Amino acid sequence: MNASADESKLICGKCGAPLQRVGKRANQCVACLLELAWDEEETANAERFDHYQVATHNDGTPVELGRGAMGITFKAVDTVLGNEVALKVIDARIAAHSEARERFLREARAAARLRHPNVASVFYYGTRKSDGQCFYSFGPDRVANDSCQAKKSKTSGWGRSAQSWPSGRPSSRS
């Protein structure tokens, strides 16, 4: 049983989960095998939210346009239509709380009801399947507005360090 005792202590080199026996297959990482339930492209790409790809700077850091109590807004591209959008992603630190998610959804719904030349339209609301992060996209005019605001805030110390995600990156995969 020495070998078996050792086997029960093995962990996955990729994710740290304990290795298990799956049927006759020894040393399997069930967490990684569950991960395969999601599209590989999505799980490998932290800046991907459904069909939106967050724009990045030359050094690979995401282009942040603004941040608030509920989340952070990034510049992104609709990979299907090819146009630029602003993408607001719920703050990963609060995304696990159902109340926060409901509030984020209410915010998106309220914005979607507004129709005004100076107010950006909300296009889409979604939840990233692999980690449950909620997001919604809105119009390019808002991108421009937020970009201007972002530039202003750089000098006003509004917390621009674009490159800091709520928990390091857009993804907060557990």
Add this chain to the structure above:
Amino acid sequence: MGTPLDSTAGGRSKLHTTQWGLVAAASAEGAGEARAALEELYRLYSYPVYAFVRRRGYGPHDAQDLTQDFFVHLLEKGALGRADPQRGRFRNFLLGALEHFLAHAAERADAGKRGGGCQWVFLDDDSAENRHQLAAPEGLTAEKLFEARWAAALVEATFARLQGELEAEGKGHLFEALQGFLHGRDDSSYQEVADRLNLSLPALKTTIHRLRGRYRALLREEVARTVAAPEDVDEELRYLRAALRS
């Protein structure tokens, strides 16, 4: 005593009913499918149940008896009838029922109710205990171990279906050769296997890509069988993944 229920025999039913559907079938009094439905539940979930009972401190033989008794108990009038799909995840239902069952196990033993007149073939001999020894990470609570074994049972069922599908198409050798690639390997391994299967490298990569796609679809189907609504599949997968990595 009836015919032994054999959890090691047979494959999956062609109609992949939900676990709640199996519960309903197993609880239907006099239904011809009740036995098959319970056997299916037993085949799928006896390992998570056994692991939970063992981690609660019972010895191998007691744990084996209690696991069998638990499934017999589920058959008893009323136990499964109270199961309500609207209550959500089948995993939570089974764990709750198991905790309740163990809390009253001593009373039942005193009353001599063990067995319920039903004899089970417990998996394959001592494989449950062997598997428990081989894959019971230390430091996990009984609940966490149950979740870990539950997740493993889902993956195992997915592998079994994928293998069955490929064998039905006369491609069983592909499953044997490529199952390790679900996780991905380095390119030299790809070339080695491509040569062995007499495939070009691009053809091999396409085959692996399709295998992963089919695995993904089957895994999601397996999880969907255990939750109340299709939209709960991702949440259940995330929960189990997080539970394994915590």
